[in-house]
Amino acid sequence: MSAPPHLSRIAILVERDALSLWVMALAKSLESRIGAEIAVVVSDLAGGSGEPAFGTLLNLETLVVRRGRACWSDRITPDCLGKYRQRAIGAADLIVDLTAAGVASPSIPILRPTFQDRLGEAGLAGLLLLGITPEIVVERMEPGGDAPRELVHGVASLEAAAGIGGGMEAVWSRLLLMLLAAIEKRGMVSPMREPPQKPARAVRRRDLVRYSARLLAATAARAAYRLCFHGPHWRIGWRITDAANDVWNRRDLAGVTWNVLRDPVDHFYADPFPFIRDGRRHIFFEALDHRTQKGIIACSVFGADGKPGPAVPIIEEPWHMSYPFVFEAEGATWMIPESSLSGEITLYRATDFPLRWERHATLVDNVEAADATIVSHGGKLWMFAVTRQDIGGYSDTLAIWMADRLTGPWRPHGGNPVLIHDRLARPAGHMLHRDGALLRPVQDCRNGYGAGLGLARITRLDEEHFEQVVETWLKPGPGWPGRKLHTLNRFGDLEVIDGGVFRPKWESAARLIDRLYEPVSTTPQPVRA
Numbered sequence: 418m419s420a421p422p423h424l425s426r427i428a429i430l431v432e433r434d435a436l437s438l439w440v441m442a443l444a445k446s447l448e449s450r451i452g453a454e455i456a457v458v459v460s461d462l463a464g465g466s467g468e469p470a471f472g473t474l475l476n477l478e479t480l481v482v483r484r485g486r487a488c489w490s491d492r493i494t495p496d497c498l499g500k501y502r503q504r505a506i507g508a509a510d511l512i513v514d515l516t517a518a519g520v521a522s523p524s525i526p527i528l529r530p531t532f533q534d535r536l537g538e539a540g541l542a543g544l545l546l547l548g549i550t551p552e553i554v555v556e557r558m559e560p561g562g563d564a565p566r567e568l569v570h571g572v573a574s575l576e577a578a579a580g581i582g583g584g585m586e587a588v589w590s591r592l593l594l595m596l597l598a599a600i601e602k603r604g605m606v607s608p609m610r611e612p613p614q615k616p617a618r619a620v621r622r623r624d625l626v627r628y629s630a631r632l633l634a635a636t637a638a639r640a641a642y643r644l645c646f647h648g649p650h651w652r653i654g655w656r657i658t659d660a661a662n663d664v665w666n667r668r669d670l671a672g673v674t675w676n677v678l679r680d681p682v683d684h685f686y687a688d689p690f691p692f693i694r695d696g697r698r699h700i701f702f703e704a705l706d707h708r709t710q711k712g713i714i715a716c717s718v719f720g721a722d723g724k725p726g727p728a729v730p731i732i733e734e735p736w737h738m739s740y741p742f743v744f745e746a747e748g749a750t751w752m753i754p755e756s757s758l759s760g761e762i763t764l765y766r767a768t769d770f771p772l773r774w775e776r777h778a779t780l781v782d783n784v785e786a787a788d789a790t791i792v793s794h795g796g797k798l799w800m801f802a803v804t805r806q807d808i809g810g811y812s813d814t815l816a817i818w819m820a821d822r823l824t825g826p827w828r829p830h831g832g833n834p835v836l837i838h839d840r841l842a843r844p845a846g847h848m849l850h851r852d853g854a855l856l857r858p859v860q861d862c863r864n865g866y867g868a869g870l871g872l873a874r875i876t877r878l879d880e881e882h883f884e885q886v887v888e889t890w891l892k893p894g895p896g897w898p899g900r901k902l903h904t905l906n907r908f909g910d911l912e913v914i915d916g917g918v919f920r921p922k923w924e925s926a927a928r929l930i931d932r933l934y935e936p937v938s939t940t941p942q943p944v945r946a
Contacts (some may be wrong), residue, residue: 424600426454428509429501430516433459435538436498439489439589440515443596444501450597453510456503459495460516470625471542477629478580481636489589489808490582513596520558527558528599529565530592538585543620545584546628550575550839550863553592555599568599571837574810576866580632590809591837598834647707649866650920651687653678654897654936655700655725655913663912664905665849665856665872668889670896675914675936678717678725682920682927683707686715686728688740688904689913690847692771694750698911699771701752703739704728714741714754716771732765732774740788740904742847746823753780757787757811762802764824778824787811791823792848794855794878800827801857803843804834812862815842817883831881839863841887845870846906857885858905867903867917868892896939 427447431440436459444455475490495502506512506525514520514529517537532541532551544551552572556565573591578584642648654675662672678700680686688703697719704715714732717725732738732754740755750767752774762784766777780789786802793799800818805811814837817830836842845858854874861869870891877884893899893916901917918934921927 424451424453424510426456426507426509427451427511427513427600428456428458428503428506429513430458430460430506430520432516432537433461433495435515435517436493436495437489437538438487438491438493439586441493441498441501442489443513443589443593444498446593446597447513447600451600455501456507456509457498457501458503458506459498462516462518470622470629474625474629474632475582477632478582481632482580483583486579488579488582489586511600523558523562524560526560528568528596529556529558530554530596531556532588541585541588542581545581545588546620546624551588553588553595553837555592555595557599569595571595572813572839572863573837574813574839574862576810576812576839576862578810581628587809590806591813594814594834594837598832645921647683647685647920647922649685649901649917650707651685651705651867651901651915651917652680652899652934653686653689653700653702653913653915655689655691655911657723657910658912659910660851660907663907664891664914665851665907668872670891670894670914671939672896674938675897677931677934677936678702680728682922682924685920687915688755689915690741690743690906691908691911691913692743692750693909693911694770698725698909700725700911700913701731701741701743701771702728702915703741703755704730705739710737712737712739714738714752718771729772731772734759740844742788742790744791744847751777751823753789753791755787755789757785760785762786762789762800780820780825780827781818784816786816788844790844790846790848792855797821798823799878801844801848810839810862812843812860812866813837813839815883819880830883832883835883840871841873841885846904848875849907859885859887860903861890865901867901870902870905894939895937897936898934 444457448455512527514527517539519536520527531554533544554570555568557568558565573588575584575587578587656673656675658673685705686702690701692699700717703712705712713730715728716731717728719725736756736758738754738756742753750770752765761779762781764778764780765774768775786804789800789802791800798820804814804816814834816833817835818827820827840861840863841859843860845860848857857873857875859871859873861871871887872889873885873887875885893902899916899918904915906913
């Protein structure tokens with residue numbers, strides 16, 4: 418892509434003690450994507466995390482948490498910048514200001530990221546140390562302007578972050594996408610603002626010491642947990658109910674009691690999608706063997722007794738598979754399983770329903786995309802999925818494609834990624850039209866992958882825009898006990914859900930815990946947004 422008009426040179430400002438692989442990644446990405454000359458100007462002023470104990474913490478994380486894996490928080494010297502290193506801003510057309518102090522009176526336009534209103538690496542690291550997932554804002558300051566103007570904001574998912582350094586890497590990876598959107602003047606959605614999770618305060622040295630101690634204790638606890646428990650462990654719930662009493666209408670998990678789809682101790686079942694054909698009910702789902710950590714697609718067919726039968730494997734590939742989005746279209750039955758490790762979004766066709774399927778077409782290639790979900794709206798087909806590029810969380814970056822027919826061609830939405838937010842992006846099941854509205858379930862991954870569900874109403878969807886409003890938040894409770902919740906679907910009178918629970922590795926202990934997690938009949942307890 419060529420540089421936007423009047424943008425041939427971009428200067429990145431950073432303090433010497435905040436110089437890291439992140440700055441190098443930013444310079445390379447801006448050069449590749451924008452096509453402009455990039456200059457990294459290193460300031461000798463203190464403004465990074467500075468505190469020697471913080472450097473010790475990052476080194477500890479490298480040894481204990483990441484086991485030597487490179488991370489964008491790893492420090493580099495100015496000499497590592499190579500051709501990007503410059504002594505002065507020079508004739509730049511735009512400044513990307515990463516410093517903690519900020520440029521007070523710009524003579525050229527400035528893009529400045531803030532993290533919960535804090536600046537620089539020190540501000541970001543301090544929030545992460547306090548357990549706060551920061552809101553990222555990209556501001557633009559004009560020469561002679563009175564106040565910065567907000568261009569875009571979002572929240573990165575920390576679900577896969579390893580320590581504070583990994584958290585910074587996750588945030589920076591999404592900030593990179595936001596900076597590109599701001600420079601290219603694309604209309605990324607600015608999601609709803611939320612009240613602060615907890616008061617932010619200055620970080621003290623004892624906070625770093627306490628965090629380091631907790632890091633070591635948590636690492637030991639996780640090792641002990643893995644010896645005794647399978648993790649994570651998901652299970653599926655199902656029930657027969659009409660639309661008037663389903664989750665979408667009730668806005669809670671109460672009503673008809675959920676039944677648990679029983680699983681082996683060493684396997685979990687997740688991502689359920691119901692389907693009714695020739696009067697027979699089916700549930701398609703991910704079946705994962707804890708011993709291999711690889712998922713396949715399985716199916717359970719309901720018998721004459723009205724109960725689901727055993728899980729039967731139906732699709733297995735060399736890569737992990739999950740989220741078997743199954744649907745009817747053009748006189749056939751189709752499925753788009755999640756297969757992000759393949760680098761494609763692939764369409765399968767049933768050749769002998771429900772047991773045999775064949776790869777039919779690649780809908781989108783060269784993409785790491787999860788949970789592709791299609792809906793018909795406004796005379797077009799729209800496909801939603803979360804995407805990533807090797808770094809950061811799996812659940813915060815929403816992309817949309819559109820097509821006139823199922824096999825494509827699928828065209829990217831003009832605002833991709835249309836949204837970056839850990840509670841609002843990731844699909845959680847089929848979208849549906851009800852009472853004139855287009856409704857969409859979303860995964861809430863703020864406190865870990867699949868922590869809860871949001872029920873959203875899409876208020877605008879066209880080739881250049883996307884807007885949604887979450888109307889209800891759902892968490893596990895007495896009606897569906899457990900630790901997590903991340904998929905909701907229905908087909909006809911069959912409604913399904915899933916959730917995370919503790920699962921001991923020993924049969925007797927596992928079945929005892931299962932009894933503690935049995936769903937119970939409950940009275941309605943709405944949870945409103």
